[in-house]
Amino acid sequence: MTFQFSRPLQSSAAPAVVVNGLRRAYGDRIVIDNLDLRIERGEFVALLGESGCGKTTLLRALAGLDPIQGGRIAAPRRPAVVFQEHRLLPWDTLWRNVSLGLNLPDARGRAAAALAEVGLGDRLDDWPRNLSGGQAQRVALARALVQQPELLLLDEPFAALDALTRIRMHQLVRELVAKHRPGVLLVTHDVDEAIALADRILVMRDGRIAFEHRTDHTGKVARTDLLAELGVFATHALV
Amino acid sequence: MLAIGLSRANDREDRNRLSNLEQTAATIALARPDDASRTRETRSNGKVLGNATLQALSWLIPVVIVVLWEALAQAGWLSPQVLPAPSKIVRTAIKLTTSGSLLNDLGVSLLRAMAGFAIGGSIGFVLGVLVGFSRLAEAVIDRSVQMIRAVPFLAVLPLVIVWLGVGEAEKIFLVALGVAFPIYINTTLGIRQVDPRLLELGRVQGLSTLQLIRRIILPGALPSILTGIRYALATAWLALVVAETIGAQSGIGFLAMDAREFLRTDVIVLTIVIYALIGVAADTIARWLERRLLAWHPNYGAAR
Numbered sequence: 001m002t003f004q005f006s007r008p009l010q011s012s013a014a015p016a017v018v019v020n021g022l023r024r025a026y027g028d029r030i031v032i033d034n035l036d037l038r039i040e041r042g043e044f045v046a047l048l049g050e051s052g053c054g055k056t057t058l059l060r061a062l063a064g065l066d067p068i069q070g071g072r073i074a075a076p077r078r079p080a081v082v083f084q085e086h087r088l089l090p091w092d093t094l095w096r097n098v099s100l101g102l103n104l105p106d107a108r109g110r111a112a113a114a115l116a117e118v119g120l121g122d123r124l125d126d127w128p129r130n131l132s133g134g135q136a137q138r139v140a141l142a143r144a145l146v147q148q149p150e151l152l153l154l155d156e157p158f159a160a161l162d163a164l165t166r167i168r169m170h171q172l173v174r175e176l177v178a179k180h181r182p183g184v185l186l187v188t189h190d191v192d193e194a195i196a197l198a199d200r201i202l203v204m205r206d207g208r209i210a211f212e213h214r215t216d217h218t219g220k221v222a223r224t225d226l227l228a229e230l231g232v233f234a235t236h237a238l239v
Numbered sequence: 240m241l242a243i244g245l246s247r248a249n250d251r252e253d254r255n256r257l258s259n260l261e262q263t264a265a266t267i268a269l270a271r272p273d274d275a276s277r278t279r280e281t282r283s284n285g286k287v288l289g290n291a292t293l294q295a296l297s298w299l300i301p302v303v304i305v306v307l308w309e310a311l312a313q314a315g316w317l318s319p320q321v322l323p324a325p326s327k328i329v330r331t332a333i334k335l336t337t338s339g340s341l342l343n344d345l346g347v348s349l350l351r352a353m354a355g356f357a358i359g360g361s362i363g364f365v366l367g368v369l370v371g372f373s374r375l376a377e378a379v380i381d382r383s384v385q386m387i388r389a390v391p392f393l394a395v396l397p398l399v400i401v402w403l404g405v406g407e408a409e410k411i412f413l414v415a416l417g418v419a420f421p422i423y424i425n426t427t428l429g430i431r432q433v434d435p436r437l438l439e440l441g442r443v444q445g446l447s448t449l450q451l452i453r454r455i456i457l458p459g460a461l462p463s464i465l466t467g468i469r470y471a472l473a474t475a476w477l478a479l480v481v482a483e484t485i486g487a488q489s490g491i492g493f494l495a496m497d498a499r500e501f502l503r504t505d506v507i508v509l510t511i512v513i514y515a516l517i518g519v520a521a522d523t524i525a526r527w528l529e530r531r532l533l534a535w536h537p538n539y540g541a542a543r
Contacts, residue, residue, distance in 0.1 A: 101445045
């Protein structure tokens with residue numbers, strides 16, 4: 001395994017992550033084959049694909065959660081991850097949750113600032129069980145951003161939210177990414193979400209990146225193309 | 240596990256919503272007192288009977304039984320040899336307390352229980368932590384522990400008496416033996432049941448092994464460990480009753496056996512009542528611990 005977190009690079013043009021020839025297999029079954037990927041700092045990349053195409057596998061490999069069978073992942077620092085479930089510790093207050101693993105002075109102050117950014121600055125000592133689904137996911141976002149990551153991995157973090165909450169979360173994520181400028185990889189199955197958020201959209205198929213599209217966030221043309229790439233030739237699609 | 244957590248959360252929301260509905264119904268009922276059907280509806284869901292009333296109601300049957308018992312004894316329908324009146328038992332308690340022997344025996348019994356609990360609990364906890372964390376420790380330890388556990392711990396009493404005689408060691412050993420297993424099993428189980436997704440989160444957040452244990456594994460295992468403690472308290476008490484009934488020179492059990500020799504039914508009943516009271520006290524302490532330590536848990540405490 002050649003996964004490594006090298007020293008932070010000083011140049012602002014430094015990439016958030018560079019992947020070369022990545023190979024990931026479960027036994028004999030190859031899930032990711034010879035994949036290359038580069039995400040710049042401040043760049044928002046969405047990764048689309050059908051279930052089982054290997055997009056979550058790629059994210060987990062980037063997060064360092066699974067061993068890889070070949071290739072090289074170079075990231076300047078440990079990436080932060082927001083999962084589909086909030087994964088808050090039910091026995092810790094919100095600020096303790098946000099500062100989990102934060103080995104810096106004034107953890108509470110930093111957690112308070114991060115919670116304020118996601119609109120929960122007055123709930124420092126509250127418990128996770130008193131939160132709605134959207135609020136919990138906002139805390140998870142604060143927990144990821146308080147680490148000041150250079151790479152932020154989002155694994156379908158909005159999938160379990162209702163439509164209105166999801167739209168609010170999109171706005172919040174856009175603002176926070178613009179402010180902190182990490183490189184972002186968003187794994188999603190929602191084409192419209194990808195168009196709304198990403199600078200660049202990748203479609204993954206058979207363990208490779210099969211299609212790449214730079215968006216202008218209007219999505220007029222992209223939507224049909226992307227759906228076609230995903231094998232959906234919608235005759236009744238919204239325009 | 241998370242699915243359960245989620246459905247619990249949903250239940251909570253549903254309950255909140257329900258209580259809102261109830262409040263609305265109550266408001267409407269207040270606003271329109273002539274609407275009889277609505278008033279009845281509010282009453283039927285038990286909100287009219289407050290918690291204090293229900294609390295008082297739960298004492299109704301015990302109080303009636305004691306009053307009835309006293310009345311039957313006073314009327315001479317109950318022989319004092321069979322079952323002395325409650326008032327007689329209270330007088331016996333006061334007499335034995337002022338003469339000093341009761342408090343002494345009580346202290347001796349509590350000391351035995353605490354010593355046995357501390358020893359057995361520590362052994363059970365350490366073994367439980369080892370087996371919970373390590374497959375190797377499980378392979379080495381678990382089968383032996385389970386085999387010993389299959390023996391009802393009171394069945395080894397004759398053997399323990401042969402080994403240790405009928406002194407303090409025998410009694411403390413028996414309590415420790417009874418306590419170790421529930422603590423062991425629940426500690427192991429608690430550690431094994433920690434949500435693997437939270438462990439994964441710990442790794443993502445860069446926690447060290449020690450931080451992982453302190454921040455995620457032990458808090459996650461705590462509800463199960465406390466359940467073990469509650470079971471263990473009950474077992475400790477049971478073990479002590481048996482141990483003290485055989486060849487004790489002091490303690491509550493000795494008091495009971497001594498009273499039997501002289502057919503002092505009042506003293507015997509008093510010792511039974513004392514065992515019951517201490518059992519209740521132990522359970523109250525365990526519950527208080529749960530409320531304090533599990534304040535975050537939707538099924539326990541009431542922390543806000």
